[in-house]
Amino acid sequence: MMAWRKIALHTAVAAGFMFLLQRYGLSATLESSLLWAIVFGGCAAGLAYSQANR
Numbered sequence: 001m002m003a004w005r006k007i008a009l010h011t012a013v014a015a016g017f018m019f020l021l022q023r024y025g026l027s028a029t030l031e032s033s034l035l036w037a038i039v040f041g042g043c044a045a046g047l048a049y050s051q052a053n054r
């Protein structure tokens with residue numbers, strides 16, 4: 001159970017970081033920022049999952 005919590009936290013932090021970077025750092029549109037946040041969060045979730053099952 002603790003591993004799923006860490007994976008979810010890792011995903012949320014990575015997606016939030018990417019959204020803020022795209023939206024305010026690079027002045028991207030809302031749609032583009034959300035799309036990149038979802039993609040980046042998904043990649044972070046996959047990486048965290050693979051590390052948790054190591």
